[in-house]
Amino acid sequence: MPARRAFTLIELLIVLVVAGTVMALALPPAAAWMDRVESHSAARDILSTLAAARGEALARRQRAWVVLDTAGAQVRLVVGRVTRRRSLADTHRVRLSATRDSIAYDASGLGYGAANVTIVVARGAARDTVVVSRLGRVRH
Secondary structure, three states: OOOOOOOOHHHHHHHHHHHHHHHHHHHHHHHHHHHHHHHHHHHHHHHHHHHHHHHHHHHHOOOEEEEEEOOOOEEEEEEOOEEEEEEHHHHHOOEEEEOOOEEEEOOOOOEEOOOOEEEEEEEOOEEEEEEEOOOOOEEO
């Protein structure tokens, strides 16, 4: 019967130390990358909600609202009696801040109101900004 070769305890400990060192060096950049990806994805969700609000206002010929709940990091689309809610805190684990709490589109698809809106999406050190002009134009 041939002899079997096994790993010694020292060899296993060396492998664990090397693997731990590699993980310690790789995790912070990976976490920062995930923060950037999630904040960007949440900003894209806000952009799609704004586009849906404008489309609904045009299609239904009535005012559509996008309500920003910064405390709960939620975005709601309200058209008539229909409300669609999207929780960015649950989906992307981000925080929201905004200069206003709502954005409205009138029946012609233009922004309704007198001020621009700046929405900041944050997770960790990553930040993404969405700006909506008073006419309803969106920049990201």
